Amino acid sequence: MADGAPQGLRYPWPEPPEHGTAVEVAEGVLWFRLPLPMKLDHVNIYALDDGDSWTVIDTGLDNGKTRRLWQEMMAGPLGGKPVGRVIVTHHHPDHIGLAGWFQSEFGAEVVTTRTAWLMARMLVLDVQETPLPETLAFYRSAGMDPELYQKRAGERPFNFADIVASIPLGYTRIQQGQTIRIGGRTWDIHMGNGHAPEHATFWSRDDNLVLSGDQILSSISPNVGVHATEPMADPIGEWLEACARLEPLARPDHLVLGGHKLPFTGLPTRMRQLIDNHHGALKRLLEYIDTPKSATECYAPLFKRKIGEGEYGLAMVEAFAHLSHLHQTGLATRTLRDDGAWVFQKA
Numbered sequence: 001m002a003d004g005a006p007q008g009l010r011y012p013w014p015e016p017p018e019h020g021t022a023v024e025v026a027e028g029v030l031w032f033r034l035p036l037p038m039k040l041d042h043v044n045i046y047a048l049d050d051g052d053s054w055t056v057i058d059t060g061l062d063n064g065k066t067r068r069l070w071q072e073m074m075a076g077p078l079g080g081k082p083v084g085r086v087i088v089t090h091h092h093p094d095h096i097g098l099a100g101w102f103q104s105e106f107g108a109e110v111v112t113t114r115t116a117w118l119m120a121r122m123l124v125l126d127v128q129e130t131p132l133p134e135t136l137a138f139y140r141s142a143g144m145d146p147e148l149y150q151k152r153a154g155e156r157p158f159n160f161a162d163i164v165a166s167i168p169l170g171y172t173r174i175q176q177g178q179t180i181r182i183g184g185r186t187w188d189i190h191m192g193n194g195h196a197p198e199h200a201t202f203w204s205r206d207d208n209l210v211l212s213g214d215q216i217l218s219s220i221s222p223n224v225g226v227h228a229t230e231p232m233a234d235p236i237g238e239w240l241e242a243c244a245r246l247e248p249l250a251r252p253d254h255l256v257l258g259g260h261k262l263p264f265t266g267l268p269t270r271m272r273q274l275i276d277n278h279h280g281a282l283k284r285l286l287e288y289i290d291t292p293k294s295a296t297e298c299y300a301p302l303f304k305r306k307i308g309e310g311e312y313g314l315a316m317v318e319a320f321a322h323l324s325h326l327h328q329t330g331l332a333t334r335t336l337r338d339d340g341a342w343v344f345q346k347a
């Protein structure tokens, strides 16, 4: 650890930029915000100056408002210089939403991990008019509230394609251990995991910048959930493994540019917090399941606040992930209850 640098978290810019405007957070690095129509109501975008073009980190999701804002940003703070490259940290809609649009409309190169590209392209092509039986079975297995279950079963599900532009063939793959040149700097590429599989992060060799996507955020912990696509996944295990790999890279003077909330310094502290948060949650949960409980019966020890309908789905997949981690590491057993829910109990 470097001497004299702050050990706690600090936020050099207490206020985010207004939509359509930028804050220069380092030489040739612009920070933008785009709106999201959900409880987490924004995503951060970074544009790095590559001389005759810009490289953009993540894109926001695809809707008319975001496209209009991008046109404003390109004509305004980006000075009419083309976006030559889009680097996508992970496959979630708020990050990859307009990558295909930049590729097809502006000829930009799309750079991301193979898993992110495959996941996004698969999901964008897989349009469902009614919920799949596997999805409904997964909801039951997590113990979804019966009223909400009936509602979800009868309505058109959320589709990736609703908010992600179609993704043309052809992208450039990045992998763990490689380096990449962006904005006059050389960056080490390290893969995160748990929030999204093969989630790319970038660590500058030439100054103190880290582009962390959603792997490392300042004031919220990224959602780590199990989904119907892979009911036996252990994303908590993957998350903790990734944190253990990334923690030794962290320096107090790193300026962390994440996908949401504010840029910050004090990364070693934050890495410790992110790891401890999950260990704390697992410990509370294990005490709570002295009698068998489903995922939706475990919101109290995990979230310590009331979960509304808008957060119910995210809370459910996160609770299931924590219980499944206890199960898969031998600390809990699970049995199938009459209503189709897995109930977990301390072993």
Ligand SMILES: [Zn+2]
Residues within 6 Å of the ligand: 043, 092, 094, 095, 214, 259, 260
């Ligand atoms: Zn995100």
